[in-house]
Amino acid sequence: MPRSRSFALVLAAVAFVATPAADLVTPASARADDALTRDLDAIIGSTALAGADVGLVVRHADTGAVVYSRDGDERGQPASNGKLISSAAALDILGPDHRFRTTVAATGGERGGVLAGDLHLRGTGDPTMLAADYDALAAEVARSGVRLVRGKLVADDTWFDAVRLGTGWAWDDEPYYYNAQISALTVSPDTDYDAGSVIVRVAPGEAGRPAAVTTEPPTDYVTIAGTAVTGAPGTASSVSVERQHGTNVITVRGSVPAGGAVVTEWSTVWEPTGLVTSLFHDALARHGVRVLGGTGVGATPADARVLGEHRSMPLSQLLVPFMKLSNNMHAEILVKTVGRAVSGEGSWDAGLRAMTAKLGELGVDPAALSLRDGSGLSRMDQVSPAQLAALLVAAKREPWFRPWYDSLPVAGNSDRMVGGTLRNRMRGTPAEGNVRAKTGSLTGVSALSGYVRTADGTPLVFAMISNDTLTSAKPFEDAVAVRLAGHREGSAPPAVRVATEPLPDRQLECSWTKSC
Template structure:
């Protein structure tokens, strides 16, 4: 992606037509409003947006009055702004106290430590469950007195359908953790809760020797094809980690300098249900439980005896890693969960129907938008900025609003679970600690929508969605948000309004094709 042009943007403070001095007192507010209009128009006319399709709307958060609009009813790809819709609808359908349950059950009698039938491991899509949680479930099996299972370990992922990837997702993104497969039985390798993936760590050996590769969680479910070598001390690292399409073979290539730091990459797996089954089988063995007949997949019988359960955090808490870090898998799991809750079918089609039915009560018109997933990964999603601000306004009246509002990234706050995808943006401006908004990024697509309070305490909502961009639109989104944060009714901005140049690190963070938090170094 080309590097953005110079980000210095100077907006004149008095771009409106002069009026007689006698009219200044009565027209001060209108003039300030006109200045805001002119300044926002100047941002949208910046060279970096030439040839792009951009929509922007600003509204009063209490009255809904429109302060500025430009092409705000035209549909565009929203990228991760689509998560505003899926998250709000999920809270509305499931409720903020919703929890995901993972259970292990036994079928058949247990005599002398021997279970005559099968063990069943059943999931409902928990994206926060870790390998340690499966280990704790295995411990409960052992605590029940079972030492030998004559039947199978049966994985039950039927809470969702078997469609693993969304409509319109790019095939070449499949190895990467932000594009993991969706299963009702899944596992996360970290407390970012990157469901359906594992961590691959590459460590140097002695110069000239092979690099060492480990996974977290440790598993034999994947095969590491390691050709990475240890280079000379101080040499440049060229390590790459990529799963081969349609397999669980992970290629590790390149060179890592001797004495250098361990390199950490994330990789999806093919069929997360299989990974979970393998991890749980290993956990049972660690706790002294042998399974004689191997593993399989199937439905847990209604009369199975529950040996243990693990419950996730409530949805209100899950909103934080979901929205702050723009977690695609959380969005899709919630879509399928909504479908299961409303129609008894854990599929994308059922979930999107359930969400669509709620949109009228969420300030949106379902007949003028198109959703094919919950995360915004699909290039087939189509949403207008005006519809997004309708959602932002309607959400304020919902009982779950505070949890949702608190989950939005906060401009310029460095803590990852506060600032999220805005943690490196708008620092040292009136927007810092003020703007709460959802970002969105794909190649040629950028979006920023959320809440801001002006310098004189006026609450606003705004949405800017840009498509067909050739450089990053993020500096211009920031210019809009900072201009709104600094607005003061009845006054014009001082002399000139300047968006400062960004550092090289900040430029690199913006000059990506994906959501910043999908690139772990951001």
């Protein structure tokens, strides 16, 4: 997916179309510097955005004074800017020290290494669980002395409800890891913590022979089908990987050149609980623990004896991969976790009710928005730039602000866990290393909201949401951020060039493509 271009400081090279300023709300100090208002008008009033719904709000980060507002109260789909709301609400409700807990417990008597009852593997939604962590739990069972389980291995995912996919999610996104199913028992294939998915690797063999296909973690829970072959050296790779709807059959087609690089793709699984059960059953066997009764699902009895436990990193640390890489599954797991914490119900409805109720304390009018998920993947979410800007101002007063602020992508920083989804944007401009903001992308939807410090040291927040676009709005978002970063009140304004981009056929967050 194309990324934004660099900004040449030649305003004359770009023809902006100015728009009426009747709907601007600016304090006297901002009106005294009409150049900023005029330039922001010109950027978001470009003919390239004609017909789109574009809203922008800029406020002083400390005082909250409105510097600029155009269509700020108009609601639109926020895409991943919705994660600003879900992450802030989760921090406030759960606390930055919240950790997810995964346990294995036993029922029935144990004698001579033989457990007469069942083993219960219980999850609470930890998206950071890796296959190695389940292996470590299996080792704890073995260290407890259990060698034979006469009962079942019972998977307990009852911490959350059984609804796996969010309201308003697109059916054709279901095979892709940014649209994985949500379960209280889940596993990630990597330290990006893409919960509910596996990595599929397609390696070349000899020319004309089948390609070698493996998964991470290794598992027979999914079935690899297809006709991927090894092409001639130097030919282009044409590999496609897609899970068939409603199944765990992953079809791999196309060719990979002999001597070429391994092709790596991510795929969701159908029912993450089943994948975890399979991995843990295999791990028990590796550690010498046999289960005679097969596997099942169900709640862990209250009197079960805990044999092993894994605790996740604290939420303050999880925020980094969550927000830097715009991880949808982290957002949805937090929504259900909040629901469970507040009302004992790990569902989207309960979690969103709790989060919405909290918003009034975080500067946001809960009556002025509508949320159907925590990630912004739903096409039914409705949020205005004014509400996001209000949240950004209010968050600065909260005790959890520092880890939240640090989790935002940093413009132009090439480190994935620093720059995140902004790592390739605004390089070589006053915004590089300055702007910290959350991105958001769906086809026809783009958003950028966060913090910037002007050239004369004024801290600002800004929130921009664009809907119904036929061209990428990202260059215009960047132009706004660069203009704010270079602003010096009373001085000649910096010139900003906008290099427009066509709208990709599939417009997604940078990190979701794993390639930019």
